[in-house]
Amino acid sequence: MTWVKPLCYHRFMAPFRIAGICLLLALSPAAMAGPGELVFVAATNHNMPLSRFHDGELADGILKDLGDSIAMRMGLHARYVSAPAKRVAEIVSSGRADGVCFVLPRWLPGVFNWSQPLIPDAGVLVSRVEAPPVRVLSDLANKPVGTVLGYSYSMIQSELGRAFVREDAPSMELNISKILHGRMQYAIMGRMNAEYLMHAYPQHKLRIDFEFDPFMAQCAFSPKSAIPFSDVQRAIDGLVADGSVERMMRRYRL
Structure with missing residues (x-):
């Protein structure tokens, strides 16, 4: 089974430009993590400072910095799958992505492994x-x-x-x-x-x-992920303990 090509478009509204949004029409097993990858869902409802999208892909923002840092701490490469907010729970719970950040249990129906609170x-x-x-x-x-x-x-x-x-x-x-x-x-x-x-x-x-x-937003990880949650949790706890998360947030405080 192959990827279905995403339908991507840019919206421009005066007096400021709205970031490009990519509505993912379908996900296949190819969306699952490959060797050395940690796959995050990038929900397209977010904007800066959380996320900036370019041609439908996550390009910048707190959530990219956080995902990159978690993966790097684990010796992995972060990959991001853009999807509408209403599909996030299904994609993560099915194991087609390893996790998603900036969520709360009351927003995300299903059973997930939850990080400590991270983003106020x-x-x-x-x-x-x-x-x-x-x-x-x-x-x-x-x-x-x-x-x-x-x-x-x-x-x-x-x-x-x-x-x-x-x-x-x-x-x-x-x-x-x-x-x-x-x-x-x-x-x-x-x-x-x-x-x-x-x-x-x-x-x-x-x-x-x-x-x-x-509230304090968290990250949620799939119980079906091939990556042990204990490893992810250790990486996140380390980023909080050494001040890395706070430094990420500080970058975007204008």
Whole structure:
């Protein structure tokens, strides 16, 4: 069985370019790790500072640095398979990739081997500069807010119920584009993504209104991987203990 050629495309949206996304149409046993390889899924819903894609392949960002470092610590070569977020759990659980990083047990259904917590982040509400400030979740009641299709926002849903008015888009980038073009006032995204965007593009004049649901993201590894999880765990623990993970994060703090 052979690879099915991925369908790749670039999206450009003024005033900033959206990274190329590669939607993987199929994965075969060829996607599994070869000799000397550690295969990670690169979820295409991420953007900088977590991930930057070029021609559909992971090219830069915290998740590439982390995967490369884990593999190097084990004397292996990291390889990345791009896939939509909704396919990540299936690909890793089936053993067609060894692991994925920047996930939590509540996001990833199935049985996996979990690393220690590695990457701190939180949800934030990003607003147009002229939008009325939102200080608490109840201020969002009945106001359209940009969300990502397929994402669960359980804390906000629990607080607002039917007053949580989702405006779903395929990606965070599309939501930000809507804000910049005046089609929407508010959107939910990760703090790291928001801070990176605001520093890289100050001309957008966005602001963060409030933070919610802080977490420490982990890596998940397949029980079907041919690589012993104890070896992976030892490599990750070593990267945390010697400060390597913190140095990776520091590289992307603008």
